[in-house]
Amino acid sequence: MSIEISNPREPQNGNCNDAAAETATQKAIHQLKENYCKKLKVKVAELNESEVTYDGAVMVYEKKKCAFVKTEKNYLLVRNLELRIGVEVIQASEEIKKNVTAYQTQNDALIAALKAVVKTAQDTKAKFGELREAADKLGSCKTDSAYAVQLKILGCNAGNDCNDQVRQEQMERKPDSCRNVCKILDELISIPGSLSQDIDIIxxxxxxxxxxQSFSNIGTLTRFQQDFAGNAKAFDDLIQLQLTSGGISLKKAQDDLTQSIKNVTQAGYTLYNKRDEVQTEDKTKDYLCCHKCKCIAGCGCEDENGDEDNRLKKCKCDICDICKEVTEIYSCDTPSAHTSID
Structure with a gap:
């Protein structure tokens, strides 16, 4: 910013740069002008400082804004990772734990039932073995000639001295409980062997x-579930740690950005006030150092061909002369006396 400050110019009766030629009033006014010019230089320096401060505040604001945007983006990435993956993994771990527990319970019950079936089959096989031994003994008795009479009485072994009619009569004389005794004896002899084969298969x-079932080893799922739960928790804890740290960083970045906005606003108002002060001082300087009496402009006193009939012309010109003298006391228009303030 370039501001020109005018020094007192040469009065009508002498040079304004010659201190000996100045009156006491001019000296006092000259000193006031010098002090005012120094004050104006200070204001201009403060304005330049405010401009630099404002530019620096804007630069810091841009950096803080960029840091806040990036920090917020990273925080949102971690937060979305927690919402989309972390929470789901932890809940899935709980559900897997429930299922594995249920599978283990069912597996234990199945093993117990299978063992009971095996034990029952073994016990049944032993009983069927005894039954087959009894059937073998019964078969031996049936073929033993010592029991031929009993079998003949039961009608299971036909004698040579009995014709079919006699045999039929004997069968008719049998009680009802003995009518199928031969068939029952045959079944008691033959069926235990089949039952032994069946129980062997079972x-x-x-x-x-x-x-x-033992080879499938459902119990290994428990270890798998525990490993999965541990890894899921470690993963979620890491996300939570990053989320907490990111929240702190985001808050700090927001606080820094807020403070930077305040600093920019404050610097902007300070710059505005300094500009206003410099402009005010500059206008005051122009008024004091380059003052012009409005009465002089177009008064017509210097025009010898003016209106001769104007009775107030001489009075008006006298007033303009006084205004000229006062103006010359305030300032001088000597070009060499101008001072530049940057």
Missing amino acids: GNAAAEIVGI
Whole structure:
């Protein structure tokens, strides 16, 4: 900013730069002007300082704004990661834990049931073994000649001395509980063997199922679930830590940005006030150092061909002369006397 300050110019009766030629009033006015010019230089310096301060505040504001935007972006990324992944992983871990617990309970119950089936099959096989031994003994008795009479009486073994009619009569004389005794004896002899084969198949199948169930080892899911839960918690804890740290950083960045906005606003108002002060001082300087009496402009006193009939012309010209003398006391228009303030 360039401001020109005018020094007192040469009065009508001498040079204004010659201190000996100045009157006491002119000296006093000259000193006031010098003090005012120094004050104006200080104001201009303060204005320049305010401009630099404002530019610096704007630069800091731009950096703080950029830092806030980036910090907020990073915070939002971590927050969205927690909402989309972290919460889901933790809840999934809880659901997996419930399912694994249920699977383990069902597996234990299944193993117990399979073991019970195997034990029952083994016990049944032993009983069927005893039944087959009894059937073998019964079969031996049936073929033993010592029991031929009993079998003949029961009608299970036909004699040579009995014709069909006699045999039929004997069958008719049998009580109802003995009518199917031969068939029952045959079944008691033949069925235990089939039952032993069947129980062997059932026992072997149950044992194989127990082996398959043991090989599947549902218990390993518990370890898997525990590992998964530990890793999920560690992952979520890391996100939570970053979220907390990011929240603190975001708050600090927002506080810094808020303070920077306040600083820019304050610097802007300070700059405005300094400009207003300099403009005010500059206008006052122009008025004091370059004062012009309005009475002089267009008064017509210097025009010898003016209106001769104007009775008040001489009075008006006398007033203009006085105004000229006062103006010359305030300032001088000597070009060499101008001082520049940057």
